[in-house]
Amino acid sequence: MPAAYASEEKRSALVRSAKELLYEQGFAATSLAHVASRAGVPIGNVYYYFKTKESIVEAVIAAHETELRLAFATWSLKHRAPLDRLRCLVRAPLDSPAIIEFGCPHGSLCQELEKLGARTPLATAASRLLSVYLDFAREQFRAGGLSQRQAAANAIELVASLQGTMLLAHTTRSRALLSTQLKRIERWLETALPRRRAS
Amino acid sequence: MPAAYASEEKRSALVRSAKELLYEQGFAATSLAHVASRAGVPIGNVYYYFKTKESIVEAVIAAHETELRLAFATWSLKHRAPLDRLRCLVRAPLDSPAIIEFGCPHGSLCQELEKLGARTPLATAASRLLSVYLDFAREQFRAGGLSQRQAAANAIELVASLQGTMLLAHTTRSRALLSTQLKRIERWLETALPRRRAS
Numbered sequence: 092m093p094a095a096y097a098s099e100e101k102r103s104a105l106v107r108s109a110k111e112l113l114y115e116q117g118f119a120a121t122s123l124a125h126v127a128s129r130a131g132v133p134i135g136n137v138y139y140y141f142k143t144k145e146s147i148v149e150a151v152i153a154a155h156e157t158e159l160r161l162a163f164a165t166w167s168l169k170h171r172a173p174l175d176r177l178r179c180l181v182r183a184p185l186d187s188p189a190i191i192e193f194g195c196p197h198g199s200l201c202q203e204l205e206k207l208g209a210r211t212p213l214a215t216a217a218s219r220l221l222s223v224y225l226d227f228a229r230e231q232f233r234a235g236g237l238s239q240r241q242a243a244a245n246a247i248e249l250v251a252s253l254q255g256t257m258l259l260a261h262t263t264r265s266r267a268l269l270s271t272q273l274k275r276i277e278r279w280l281e282t283a284l285p286r287r288r289a290s
Numbered sequence: 291m292p293a294a295y296a297s298e299e300k301r302s303a304l305v306r307s308a309k310e311l312l313y314e315q316g317f318a319a320t321s322l323a324h325v326a327s328r329a330g331v332p333i334g335n336v337y338y339y340f341k342t343k344e345s346i347v348e349a350v351i352a353a354h355e356t357e358l359r360l361a362f363a364t365w366s367l368k369h370r371a372p373l374d375r376l377r378c379l380v381r382a383p384l385d386s387p388a389i390i391e392f393g394c395p396h397g398s399l400c401q402e403l404e405k406l407g408a409r410t411p412l413a414t415a416a417s418r419l420l421s422v423y424l425d426f427a428r429e430q431f432r433a434g435g436l437s438q439r440q441a442a443a444n445a446i447e448l449v450a451s452l453q454g455t456m457l458l459a460h461t462t463r464s465r466a467l468l469s470t471q472l473k474r475i476e477r478w479l480e481t482a483l484p485r486r487r488a489s
Contacts, residue, residue: 199401263420275443
């Protein structure tokens with residue numbers, strides 16, 4: 092395969108391994124050597140792509156952001172009604188069994204990286220992930236006919252509920268808690284945004 | 291002062307310093323040497339009280355648990371109505387400016403310690419803190435006349451909303467988000483548990 096392609100493949104494998112390790116064991120316990128070993132890339136080669144742990148974590152956050160935006164775009168294409176798009180958001184944790192074992196990959200990363208210090212580059216980068224959720228939710232509430240103010244408040248309520256629910260399901264290791272509480276959030280959603288055509 | 295008293299004082303000072311450091315910079319960045327330095331205790335003396343970082347973190351979790359139970363007992367003595375007791379829980383984050391800078395001291399600790407591995411002693415100990423919240427909330431909903439099942443579901447909804455709200459207020463550094471969203475939770479509480487005398 093062409094060298095440029097092989098190089099891009101290797102970089103992707105490293106980011107994918109770093110993403111898994113950050114999710115499973117957190118930032119503190121993850122080193123570039125771990126990442127190299129899981130990706131099957133010699134540690135000497137890793138430095139060609141990432142000079143520091145911080146730079147690979149930035150790449151992981153960027154990858155999370157891209158995936159989130161892709162999921163949101165997919166739901167928006169698949170469903171015309173904002174209510175149905177937000178239902179996809181609420182149901183998404185049910186498709187990911189790892190939520191029970193490791194919590195929300197975005198929320199837990201934010202929480203841990205914030206401890207590096209207010210406004211450190213990694214904390215700022217991670218907090219962007221929750222903003223991506225808030226922006227998507229707010230846009231859907233707006234498209235559903237709510238005022239800017241109501242849409243913003245509902246988006247905060249929705250994302251906060253989802254984050255707190257995933258944290259509790261994780262710390263109690265309870266899938267029943269997750270599914271029961273997500274159903275309640277969905278019922279709330281139906282009162283907050285009655286079904287109608289997207290404008 | 292008597293030696294036993296001085297010894298107990300020193301132990302408390304160490305736990306207090308560890309609690310602050312865990313809150314401000316997390317488990318990974320905190321060492322026994324940091325704790326000793328902040329408490330003004332020579333590092334050699336620390337080992338008399340705590341052999342490992344893990345053992346002082348366990349003491350911090352126990353201190354958090356005691357404080358939570360004390361706060362809940364105080365609210366229960368002060369207010370007869372379960373709704374008023376739960377209002378104290380919802381309003382508590384407003385009295386703690388550090389929530390904006392560092393998040394919830396209990397939720398963020400749980401989230402970080404869970405990354406040490408499922409069912410490690412520290413992860414299990416930290417998850418107890420969220421159970422203390424859930425138990426208190428469930429008891430109040432029960433005392434307010436809800437069924438066991440409804441009370442448990444409402445407790446999960448309440449604690450999840452509070453945890454998610456503190457996370458978002460922290461990552462966005464927004465006190466306005468915190469107070470607005472807590473007011474919404476309080477309005478929900480009034481529909482979930484109308485005012486009546488505790489049974």
